[in-house]
Amino acid sequence: MITLTPEQQQDVARRFQGLATRWIATTRYRSNTQALRNHAVYQELVALGEPVVPLILLELERQPRVSWFIVLTGITGENPVPPAHAGQVNAMARTWIDWGRQRGYAV
Amino acid sequence: MSAELEGAFPSLAADGYTLASPKTQAHNCVAWAAGDASRWWEPGIFWPGPTGDDLAALTGLFAARGYVPCAGDELEAGYEKVALYADDQGNWTHAALQLPDGWWTSKLGPDEDILHRTPHAARRTPQALVGELYGQVQEFMKRTTQPSSEQSVGDEVIGNGLAVIEPERQQDLVAPE
Numbered sequence: 687m688i689t690l691t692p693e694q695q696q697d698v699a700r701r702f703q704g705l706a707t708r709w710i711a712t713t714r715y716r717s718n719t720q721a722l723r724n725h726a727v728y729q730e731l732v733a734l735g736e737p738v739v740p741l742i743l744l745e746l747e748r749q750p751r752v753s754w755f756i757v758l759t760g761i762t763g764e765n766p767v768p769p770a771h772a773g774q775v776n777a778m779a780r781t782w783i784d785w786g787r788q789r790g791y792a793v
Numbered sequence: 794m795s796a797e798l799e800g801a802f803p804s805l806a807a808d809g810y811t812l813a814s815p816k817t818q819a820h821n822c823v824a825w826a827a828g829d830a831s832r833w834w835e836p837g838i839f840w841p842g843p844t845g846d847d848l849a850a851l852t853g854l855f856a857a858r859g860y861v862p863c864a865g866d867e868l869e870a871g872y873e874k875v876a877l878y879a880d881d882q883g884n885w886t887h888a889a890l891q892l893p894d895g896w897w898t899s900k901l902g903p904d905e906d907i908l909h910r911t912p913h914a915a916r917r918t919p920q921a922l923v924g925e926l927y928g929q930v931q932e933f934m935k936r937t938t939q940p941s942s943e944q945s946v947g948d949e950v951i952g953n954g955l956a957v958i959e960p961e962r963q964q965d966l967v968a969p970e
Contacts (some may be wrong), residue, residue, distance in 0.1 A: 715801055715902040715926055717821035720837050721846040721884040750818055751903060752833050759837075773832030773839025775818050 687706050687790060688736050698737045708747060713753035720756055732760040740791040743783050747793060750779035758782055799867060801926055808921035810909040818903045823851070825900035826875050827858060827891040848931050851877050851885035860934035866897040872935040878899040880928035887927040889919045893938075897921075926934070 690698065690703050691781040704786065708727045713719050739761060742754050752775055759765050766785040786793045799806045823834040834854075836844045842854025852862070855875055866876060868891065876897065878887035887898040888897040892908070897919040900906040923929055 715904055717823055717887060717902045718835060718846060718885055720835060752818065752835070752838060755838065773834060775833050
């Protein structure tokens, strides 16, 4: 896990909030979020890397959105969702949040 | 009526539509058209069909559910139809299901589901969602109405567990000028 200074954390959080707002607007009305992997906002979110994982998990805890799953997988290279929960958005969000807690993220 | 919705889909207001249910993240358009309101159907999430982002993945999914390509959007007794949309990059974007009365039902990603049509009462096409977001309708597919998915609502039998528009509710529809 990457350790950031408080100033770096604030900068990452500020950049993330701007991108998160744009990502939610971009994915509104869309069912095929996987097709947005080349989208500039997706690319910028993934480029922020591991420091934004806990911020995304907090977003999922606040309101589960499918569009965050692709970003989490894009950053971490993982998909912890078991086949039994595939497609069940709330259960998928809980799985990701549990995954994050197991790895020590503050969620 | 929703100004945001009409901003995203400029043809909607002119063609006539109604909001049919509130926003939910639980399912999307493909799941809705397939009769499943409990899951989000998308490759990489849940997808009981050939994987991919392109239209072939979407047509393959509905083919696996018994649909075959058909010529157009006309209402055909004994058949249920889906309209499949793709953007100019070839990525599938949307699926709409035709109801027994000829209206089309669409779940708009993580947002509302709507009932829509065109102004021509005799030809209720799914063109109202065509545009920048969803691209064009690229394929129509049909299958015989599935007895197992039918249920009775009042005097009418509908497919996929979806509600038909009741006469009182039709008065609330956004009618074209």
